[in-house]
Amino acid sequence: MTANDAPPMPTLPVAAALAVGTIAVLMIGVQPILLGELVDAKQVSLEGVGIVAMAEIVALGLGVALGDALLPGAQLRRITLVAALLAACLDLLTMRASGDAAMTAVRAAAGLAEGVLVWGTTGVIVRHANPARLGGIFFVVQTIAQAALGAVLAHAVIPRAGWQGGFAVLAGLTLLPCMLAFRQPARLAPLAAPAVSGFRWSLPTGLPLAVAFLQLATLGAFWAYLEPLGKAAGFDAKAAQTLIAGVLVMQVIGGSIAAFAVGRLPARATLVACSAVLVGVMLVLHALPAGRSFDFAIGCALFGFVWMFMLPFHIGLAFGVDPSGRLAGLVPAAQLLGSAFGPLMASFIVEGDDAGAVPWLSAAFAVAAAALLLALVAFRAAARARPAGTGSP
Numbered sequence: 404m405t406a407n408d409a410p411p412m413p414t415l416p417v418a419a420a421l422a423v424g425t426i427a428v429l430m431i432g433v434q435p436i437l438l439g440e441l442v443d444a445k446q447v448s449l450e451g452v453g454i455v456a457m458a459e460i461v462a463l464g465l466g467v468a469l470g471d472a473l474l475p476g477a478q479l480r481r482i483t484l485v486a487a488l489l490a491a492c493l494d495l496l497t498m499r500a501s502g503d504a505a506m507t508a509v510r511a512a513a514g515l516a517e518g519v520l521v522w523g524t525t526g527v528i529v530r531h532a533n534p535a536r537l538g539g540i541f542f543v544v545q546t547i548a549q550a551a552l553g554a555v556l557a558h559a560v561i562p563r564a565g566w567q568g569g570f571a572v573l574a575g576l577t578l579l580p581c582m583l584a585f586r587q588p589a590r591l592a593p594l595a596a597p598a599v600s601g602f603r604w605s606l607p608t609g610l611p612l613a614v615a616f617l618q619l620a621t622l623g624a625f626w627a628y629l630e631p632l633g634k635a636a637g638f639d640a641k642a643a644q645t646l647i648a649g650v651l652v653m654q655v656i657g658g659s660i661a662a663f664a665v666g667r668l669p670a671r672a673t674l675v676a677c678s679a680v681l682v683g684v685m686l687v688l689h690a691l692p693a694g695r696s697f698d699f700a701i702g703c704a705l706f707g708f709v710w711m712f713m714l715p716f717h718i719g720l721a722f723g724v725d726p727s728g729r730l731a732g733l734v735p736a737a738q739l740l741g742s743a744f745g746p747l748m749a750s751f752i753v754e755g756d757d758a759g760a761v762p763w764l765s766a767a768f769a770v771a772a773a774a775l776l777l778a779l780v781a782f783r784a785a786a787r788a789r790p791a792g793t794g795s796p
Contacts, residue, residue, distance in 0.1 A: 412531055412588065419586035421537075423483060424524025425545045426576055426583075427490070427517040431460060432549020433569075436556050440566035441506065451503030453750065457743045458507045459514035464739030466518015467525060471732050474519065476526055476591025480584045483523050487580035490516035494574035498567045518736075520580060525735050526591040528718070529728035535670075538734075539662030539715035543655055546711060550651050552576075594727045607782040608724050610775050612737040614674060615717040617772035619741030620748070621681055622710050625765040627746035628758040629703065632688070635759065637696035646700055653707030661712040670719035671776055677713040678773035680705065685766035689759070714738070724779075 430437070434456050441447045447455055474482055493513035500509045524541065531537045552572075560568045625632075629650070633643040688702045717738065721731035745768065752760045 412527070415586060416588045417527060417531065417537070419583045420524050420527035420588065421541050421544060423487075423580040423583050423587060424521050424541060425548045426579055427520035427524070428463070428545050429549060429552055429576060430494075430513070430517065430573060431463070432545070433553045433556055433573075434459070436553055436561070437566060437569045437573075440561060440569065444566055446501050446566070447503050447506050451507070453746070454503065455507050455510050457747060458511040459517075460739055460743040462511040462514030463518040463521065464736040464743070466515040467522045467736040467739070468518075468733060469515075470519045470522030471525075471736075474522065476593065479523055479526070479588065479590050483520060483584040483587065484581055486516045486519040486523075487577055487584070490520065491574045491577040494570050494577055497570045518739075521735055522732075523587070523591075525732050527588055529731045530592055530594075533666065534722065534728065534731060535665040535715045535719040536662050538718040539658055539665055542711055542714045543658035543662060546651065546654050546658060550648075550655075594729050594732075607779060608730060610779045610782070611717065611721040611724055611730060612733055614720065614772050614775050614779075615734050615737040616741035616744070617768050617775065618674070618678065618681075618713065618717075619738045620745035621678075621685075621765045621768040621772065622706075623742035623745030624749040624761055624768065625685065625706065625745075628749060628753065628761045631758045632761065633696075633699065633703075635693060635757075636688075636691060636699035637694045638699075642696070646703060649700065650703050650707035650710075653704045654711040656711075657708035658711035658714070661715045664712075665715040665719055668716075670716045670723055671780055673716050674713055674720060675773050675776045677709050677716075678769040678776070680709050681769040682766045682773075684709075685762040685769070689762040689766075720779075 438447070438452050438456055441455075442449055442452050470482075490513055493509055493516060497506070497509050497513070500506045528534050528537050528541060556569050556572065560572050564571070629647060630643045633646050638646060684702045684706050688699060691698055691702075717734050718731050721734050722728065724730055745765070749758075749761045749764055752764060754760075
């Protein structure tokens with residue numbers, strides 16, 4: 404079964420599935436707020452907060468991958484119910500945890516449960532008749548939801564109930580999939596077996612996941628250090644926060660346009676162009692002298708637009724290699740792992756408060772992603788040129 408062969412899905416079950424996945428990734432969007440409060444309250448150290456954040460993101464990606472490998476799609480509703488209950492309990496348990504090790508363990512476990520919820524949403528997306536467009540809608544919706552929750556936490560919840568109130572709200576929201584579970588599709592239809600679809604793991608079939616990984620590493624490295632880079636460009640603390648909000652707006656605009664453009668533009672060429680734009684933006688931002696804050700803001704706006712614009716094309720790229728959707732189901736895991744890997748690598752080149760080398764690292768990741776995309780083009784051309792009956796690479 405391929406996406407093009409999939410029967411039409413009713414709108415309500417699809418919307419419920421997208422809502423489940425959106426709730427599952429809420430914590431990723433509000434990590435800077437809640438983890439910052441944990442540092443202020445001495446629940447985790449400044450050195451350990453990055454490990455806590457990375458552990459949850461990595462675990463979330465692993466949860467998606469393990470769900471794809473181990474969980475039965477026929478039990479989607481039951482799995483969603485159990486994962487949501489577990490994630491909500493772990494959010495509440497976070498309120499009792501203290502110290503870097505305990506907080507890392509609790510949030511990593513929560514990430515696994517959240518990843519299982521995202522696995523279910525991804526399973527619905529890749530079985531939809533238009534998976535890339537639906538994926539684009541999912542990326543936009545989750546960004547809007549994360550921004551809205553962040554505003555509510557910062558202005559209404561934390562000032563009154565502290566960081567504990569923030570995790571209590573998160574736990575309450577994470578219980579919503581328990582109800583949504585019975586509105587989403589009852590099961591995930593089996594994908595075509597490799598013997599039928601012709602899919603097998605090889606260097607060419609792994610390239611779409613590597614591209615997604617590297618491009619998200621590009622984004623994650625720069626995003627993690629946007630505030631200090633902005634201050635170095637001339638922004639004060641309040642202006643830097645406003646800049647971040649502006650980037651989120653540009654993400655929504657980029658994702659909204661991509662949701663309609665993804666079926667009309669070639670995935671490989673579009674992603675190469677996105678990498679080229681990111682390289683250009685990183686090099687320009689690195690070269691800007693201090694005080695050019697307006698130019699820095701323009702570059703960040705373009706960065707935010709490209710960020711969300713290119714994500715649906717990762718799904719399209721995966722379907723171009725494997726029409727069954729098996730590979731596309733692993734795209735969110737590759738994206739999440741890349742978004743954790745980028746900041747980790749960037750942390751090794753930051754010296755004190757100086758993050759000036761980070762744009763160079765992001766540019767290097769983007770160049771590597773473009774190189775893999777060109778390699779994929781070469782593999783596909785070689786496969787088409789190979790005489791029939793000699794197999795595929």
